[in-house]
Amino acid sequence: MELRSNIIETRKLDFSFHPGLPILKDINLQVPAGSIYGFLGPNGAGKTTTLRLLLGLIKQEQSSIQIFGQDFWPNRIAVLKRIGSLIEQPSLYGHLTGRENLEVFRLSYGCDKSRISEVLAIVGLQLAAGKKAKEYSLGMKQRLAIAIALLHQPDLLILDEPTNGLDPNGIIEIRDLLRKLNQEKGITILISSHLLPEVEKIVTHLGIINQGQLIFQGTLPELQQFKTAALTLAAEVDDPLKATALVEGSFTVIPTNGQLHISIQNKEQVAEIARIWEQNQINIYQLTLLKSDLEDLFMQIINN
Structure with a gap:
């Protein structure tokens, strides 16, 4: 792998399926080499949509997309030979075993036969290699799909x-696998998700x-600094x-696990909220100031 600062770069990437209805607007993505x-x-x-454009699954040759330092469309085949991908659901043959699925794709890739055992070991499916894919759990199917991509x-x-769609054990398995691929194999990983707490545990960059616009890009510490003045008040009432209803006109309130999480700017606003509730006969059981986690920060940013 080249020692490049960014593996993926897009410049002013726009896309729409219908004129006047943009899906993406001015996306300037920068994925550093060696990052998750x-x-x-x-x-x-x-x-x-962004990931499909990066893989050429949606054709837009005017887009400014560079991968491995090369303009994507003029060098599409060479670039794609160096990318493994999983978009939406895994494409597996249910009537074939895990090993047989890998053999089908091995032939299309032109890989050495020994590579099948290697990727099965990487994703931890050696013991299930002879089992039909339709009998796999969803987590096993995801790991097999990643094995194919590898x-x-x-x-x-x-x-x-x-x-x-994975259960907690499946999520942990995939998370540990991606971390292993990044740290031990040196693979750069671009992962999309809406499961913010899980992503926070693995990513190096975000x-x-x-609504089709990139509203933040940087490291996790930079995201924390991006909203350094924001605090979250957890309240039980x-x-x-x-x-x-009494405070949402002035504050963003998010019900969370039986509590109300309220975005505030300073400690004085804790007293203000408490005073409003007391004046309106709301019994307060607990007030706690929380450090903003990724999900809080995400909600604060997109609600601006």
Whole structure:
């Protein structure tokens, strides 16, 4: 892999399926070499469309997309030979075993036969290699799909919502696998997701997209600094609906696990909120100031 600062760069990337209805607007993506880059945003924000453009699944030859330092469309075949991808659901043959699925794709990639055992070991499916894919759990199917993407030893993995629909154990398995691929194999990974707490545990860099626009890009510490003045007040009260109605005109209130999470700018606003509630006969059981996690920051940014 070249020692480049960015594996992926887009400049002023726009896209629309219909004139006057833009899906993407001025996307300037920068994915550093060796990073795990989390591409975050709510459903419908433009994440999958962006990834499809990067892989040439949507044709727009005028787009300014560079991958491995090369303009994408003039060098499409050479670039794609160095990328492994999983977009939406895994494409597997259910009647074939895990090993047989890998053999089908190995032949199309032209890889050495020994590569099948290598990728099975990487994703931890050696013992299930002889089992039919239709009998795999969803997490196993995701790991097999990633094994297929790894057959040709790519320098870059592009994964669209790889933990979507998985149970907690499946999410942990995929998270540990991606970390291993990045740290031990040196693979740069671009992963889209809306599962913000999970992404926070693995990524080195972040891009946040909302309504087709990239509204933040940088490292996780930089995101924390981006909203350094913002605080979150966690409140437990006897009447959450009434309490919310009393303050939501001045504050952003998000119900979370039986609490109200309220974005504030300073500690003085804690006293202001408490005073409003007390004056309106709201019983306050607990008030706690929280450090903003990724999900809080995400909501603060997209609600601006």
